[in-house]
Amino acid sequence: MPHVLAAGDLFVTPSLFIDAIKARTGPEAEVSFSELTLPWPIEPFGPVGSVNEASGDPTALIGALAGAEVAVTQMAPFTAEVFESSPDLRLISVCRGGPVNVDLDAATRAGVIVSFAPGRNAVAAAEFAVGLMLTAMRRVVIADADLKKGTWRGDYYTYDNAGSELDGATVGLIGYGAIGRIVARILRAFGSTVVTFDPYASAEAIAADGVELVELEDLLRRSSVVSLHARLTAETHHLLNAENLSLLPVGAVLVNSARGDLLDYAPLPELLSSGRLGALALDVYDVEPPSADWPLFAAPNVVLSPHLAGATKQTAERAANIVADDIAAYLRGDRPRYVANPDVWNVLSERFGS
Structure with a gap:
């Protein structure tokens, strides 16, 4: 059974992610979920380890990722340390125009697909x-x-x-x-x-x-x-x-x-x-x-104004829906639409015959 960590925050909440994924995979899908809530935007984002514009603690993220094959987030700090400590992880979907809070080189070395959400805001x-x-x-x-x-x-x-x-x-x-x-x-x-x-x-x-x-x-x-x-x-x-x-x-x-x-x-x-x-x-x-x-x-x-340009309910809902489409595609064995490191998908799809 695939396990998904919904590492949301106070704007794109874990429940928005989970509801959007469930709507696309259907009630019969054997997918389990866990949640992590990050402090953004009440606490500003910033550099965390090797990544930028991130929120939260890598150690807490590592703990929440135990057993997770898929993670979905907006702000979680996916540093090299996180990838080294999360051997089950295969896909991260970041609901932003670019996955700036992900160490893309470390993700690629770890064989983790990184998808993102252009145009969400x-x-x-x-x-x-x-x-x-x-x-x-x-x-x-x-x-x-x-x-x-x-x-x-x-x-x-x-x-x-x-x-x-x-x-x-x-x-x-x-x-x-x-x-x-x-x-x-x-x-x-x-x-x-x-x-x-x-x-x-x-x-x-x-x-x-x-x-x-x-x-x-x-x-x-x-x-x-x-x-x-x-x-x-x-x-x-x-x-x-x-x-x-x-x-x-x-x-x-x-x-x-x-x-x-x-x-x-x-x-x-x-x-x-x-x-x-x-x-x-x-x-x-x-x-x-x-x-x-x-x-x-x-x-x-x-x-x-305090970095409010993207702050609409529709942006949060749209962001969750875009990444949910990519996660549903992955769970079906299809290529996610927006992939930042396509070479990883190519290797995995050849390995599993997708």
């Missing part, structure tokens, strides 16, 4: 990014805080201080994956001209969406609003920095709801005080949470 993150744009461009957060303190900001209706519209604006999207593409669709409905920088995207496919593919410098020069939607890699670390941010038109709005280290945060206070940046909206940070003396807390025209 694309709609939520895209809607949130557009919401940040509007909030920053129209000073919603600042006006709300002032009004609650008894200050009526009539000066925001003066010409010099009035906000701007998305209709007719050129918006630059850095990254044109699942999230960027939805953002582009929403913006075009607003009447925006959308340009994007993505070295891995197809110019023909982007053109079919009514979006123009451009170089990064061109995007920064042309865009009154810039929004980040790229994956964080060694190549994209500090993709936006003091040098290229100086190319922005005066008063531009910058939004980052992707990953903190895509953006060099050090030059942002000066860019805001000089007016090069008219407003800044952030959902992610180079250190999460930021320290109490973080300079941007005191900077003008800044909108901040």
Whole structure:
């Protein structure tokens, strides 16, 4: 009887995983389950051993994995130590756009398939990014805080201080994956001209969406609003920095709801005080949470949220459903749809004649 560990958290709970898997395997399936609940998001994720953006203790995870052939999680820290101590494990399904909390090399050495869930939060993150744009461009957060303190900001209706519209604006999207593409669709409905920088995207496919593919410098020069939607890699670390941010038109709005280290945060206070940046909206940070003396807390025209872009009930349900499909496929002897280390699947399928 296959045993599945549902290592959930307070967002994608163990019960969401288990119910989704049972719905796909049916009541007659001989599958047993155990649960582990991790402290995220009440406690922030972070590096754990050899992995990033993880939550929980590897020792506790090792104990929970005893006898498990399959594990499903969002945040559990699957380090090299975990693989060395879990000989029965054959599949990990991670309900995220990439399995950053899994030591993929160690998984491959151990013969463990790793699957993941691209696009699970694309709609939520895209809607949130557009919401940040509007909030920053129209000073919603600042006006709300002032009004609650008894200050009526009539000066925001003066010409010099009035906000701007998305209709007719050129918006630059850095990254044109699942999230960027939805953002582009929403913006075009607003009447925006959308340009994007993505070295891995197809110019023909982007053109079919009514979006123009451009170089990064061109995007920064042309865009009154810039929004980040790229994956964080060694190549994209500090993709936006003091040098290229100086190319922005005066008063531009910058939004980052992707990953903190895509953006060099050090030059942002000066860019805001000089007016090069008219407003800044952030959902992610180079250190999460930021320290109490973080300079941007005191900077003008800044909108901040605590890494909430993907936080919808639909995201949690969608994430559980995507990985449940892959687990059900594996239990039938079929290849999971989204596999990060396909060589392991090839070896196992040959061994078992799948």
